[in-house]
Amino acid sequence: MAEMLTWRVSESDGLETAWLDLGGGTLRARGRAAGLLPQPYWLSYELETGADFVTRRLRVTAETAAGVRELDLRRAPDGGWTAGAEPLEGLDGALDCDLGLCPVTNTMPVLRHGLHQGGSERTFLMAWVRVPDLTVLPSVQTYTHLAPRHVRYASGGYRADLVLDEDGLVVEYPGMAARVERRPLPASSARLR
Template identity: 35%
Template sequence: MNAEVSHHGIRALVWRRLLSPGSEYFELRARPEGWVLAGSVVFVDGGLPHFVEYTVTTNAAWETQTVHVLRRNGDGEARLQLRVDGERRWWKGDEEVAHLRGCPDIDVACTPSTNTLPIRRLGLAVGQAADVRAAWLRIPSLALEVLPQRYTRLAETRYRYESNGGRFVAEVDVDADGVVTHYPPGWERVAVTGG
């Protein structure tokens, strides 16, 4: 992408959920060794209210390093903490989550923010495409799966996103920082501040 988040500030925004009632307050913050993506999501799923708060840290290459998630709903509260080492091994405490080994990105299911990770990491030119394997964090279960994905850069600020071998396809619009502005049928940005 052409622009960079200011290393002196943050980008803050709000997304509105399109499929069901909900919204997210999100911040993208620069840090000396990489980036922080942090969001608070409130949404309705199956007629039930859910709250998810997450923080993802990356290195300078936009590879996921840590993931912290808090989920609250009528069933109570659950937390998940993950870290990724330099060999792309994923750890929950002292236990390796072996099936995620090699995944460079987290994909938190309830937010469009984590699409920024492969978009920035891959640095595709218009017309280029790449296949990736993401660690998909399902919400509200907090189950972790490997999700094959494909990103194709259609224009300066538009990507085609495909997952599960093309069973899901969306055209995603992003801003100059690679942050989603419109992700039909899921999300649209309704407010933003600069960095």
Template identity: 30%
Template sequence: MVRAVAAGAHILWRRLDRPGHDACRLWSEGALWRIEGMAVWADASGPAQIAYEVSASEDWVTRSARLMGRAGKRAVSLSIHRDDLGNWRVNGESVPEVTGLRDIDLGFTPATNTLPIRRMRAARQDGADLAGAWLDPDDWQLKPLPQHYERRGDNGWHYRSPSHDFTADLTIDGDGLVTDYPPLWIKEV
């Protein structure tokens, strides 16, 4: 398995749908991959700022995520864990609706698109129908989200979320981080 970005990759995204930014870092730590970042944006309920950390196994399957911050007047503090059997817990409470899913999808950042893209690249897959454990930023609950990824050249992936009637053509860099995600995000640095 390719172990790139051992020293870390950094990116700064700008939101295109509303005011906001997300600064993110990706690196390997032993047999784990780590993603951490800070997203700030104009939420419908007021200013939002969420710090996040995601840990994934060597084969890019989510192990855990932690989030801390505020979205408008709401405090957000979540500890999310996925065990080896695919069972998910949020702050210690079981979430059976997402049992068996491999990927966390933090709905407020493009950072977690890296997980399925890196896993498919490593397996030399040109696409897959997947479902992610989507953290809905409207109510901060984990929900199953059917998704489809299809490779488009060396640095492109077509993304489709049928339940939201949403599609996007993603551009990624050599580290698997999204650099262009119209109409939502674009890399600034």
């Protein structure tokens, strides 16, 4: 499956559009976002997972009035995380990244455990990327299957009941984002380059 998705991101008072290639237990995405909160920014990212939707790499560029920041976040096969060439602490056991204000990165743990179809509560350690400064922080997040295509997300005192589509992609993330439209890409564009 390859398609383009767009969300209105209420938390940033902006928009995000991503091209996604989902299949065979992997996800690749290229996205762009523009927001006004917490400060005006433009952002572009590329996400690549390996088998079972485990993050391999997230490259992000963010531009604000103060300038441009870049992040090259990688998860090694041994489970170690780096930003650039620098090792990151506190992420032992994390399988996923979570790009702030980005509904795409809620997909990996949901798909890995089939939480949009069934299951129970699962808690994960994530490499959370704060937007727009691109600081990487450990984040403990819990996902709970509520009903088909409905999953509760919780982290600290925050929680939201996500509505997903049949592919496990976010349709509505109350208080954060809502999908605008869904369009399959033409067959000639089926693979991202």
